Amino acid sequence: MSEHLQQARMASVTELAQELILRPSRGGIDDYGPVLGVVEDWLTGRAVPHRRLNDDAGELVGLLVEIPGGQPGQWWALDACVDTAPYGDETAWSFPPDSGEVRQGWLLGRGSADSKLAAAMFCHIAAELLPRAADLHGGLAVLLDVDEHTGGFGGARAYLADEAAAQPAGVMIGYPGLDEVVVGGRGLWRAAVAVHAPSGHSGSSRTVVGAISRAAHLVRLLDAADLPGVDDGSGFPLPPKLSVTSFHSGQGFSVTPDLCELNVDIRTTPTFDAHDAETLIRKAVAELDAELPAPKPTEITPVASWPPFRLREDEQPAAALLTAAAEAGLVVQAKTSGPSNIGNLLAGEGIPATAGFGLPYEGLHGIDERAHLAELPHVYAVYQRAVLDLLRAG
Structure with missing residues (x-):
């Protein structure tokens, strides 16, 4: 890809993330319709197939993108939440929590790190795969959960319970942090x-x-x-x-x-x-x-x-993500996390998952949340390569 095209793509990812940050989506507090509406408009404009997910009570809990390949094989999933933690003491922030501004190389606002930037990145990867889907094995799902920070994980639960959705062979969750791929958790x-x-x-x-x-x-x-x-x-x-x-x-x-x-x-x-x-x-x-x-x-x-979970470094999808990071020249370690995450929910269903690799960040769940954009091309390329390697393997 030429440098000009790469710059345009990263600008597009950042712009979509900014639009998401501008729509408050605090778990259990805000209406999720506006933030998902931004994603739906973006996907519709690029003819990327998607649908809403509702829980048993009919509440909106997520959005599912599905890119079926033209060859038989396993499905894999990318997952990012687009609901967020609360703002806390807004007077302590040095910028509005729903800022979305880029300042000195940082994307500012609640959800910039966890995990609206990852959601924007994964939507772009799906759109990029769509024209070549006929040559790929299995398929790619992108889950955008809006019931994550409540602890309910309603989007993930609805996805796994959806009889129309292919069961994923593995999931890569887009939590932030550049130095580690989280392969397990208590x-x-x-x-x-x-x-x-x-x-x-x-x-x-x-x-x-x-x-x-x-x-x-x-x-x-x-x-x-x-x-x-x-x-x-x-x-x-x-x-x-x-x-x-x-x-x-x-x-x-x-x-x-x-x-x-x-x-x-x-x-x-x-x-x-x-x-x-x-x-x-x-x-x-x-x-x-x-x-x-x-x-x-x-x-x-x-x-x-x-249950606790831990993948070996040679198990998928951990192997694909670690290999892609190494090939991108990044020094990344496999980590087992102390806190639990969606990976534990997936482990209970027998689905292996990674639960973190993304941009450097500050203020996660705290004051002045921000994500550093200089590393965005590298993180995007790692996820893109990992997905392609999995879908080409069949």
């Missing part, structure tokens, strides 16, 4: 815990161990829980982790409450799975109820469970 097991106790007046002469005190004791038991370290035999590089992430109870001053509710988040690994996590919590709860009895036992309500 899983999670989450539960809500309800700790009970008799209620009473805070000034009563009768001593009552209230729900808050019982729950605080449970937190101490959980903090002291014996979690395993890294198991070198499994090849998984991170240990499990337990966090109490929410603690709610009471109102005012004069009543000791009869209920305290906790949220517990446990990050799991291949050698410490969801069953182990639940066993640990139930053991701590049993110890609490034995040491500090209450009229009603402590209740555990599991909320979510995702």
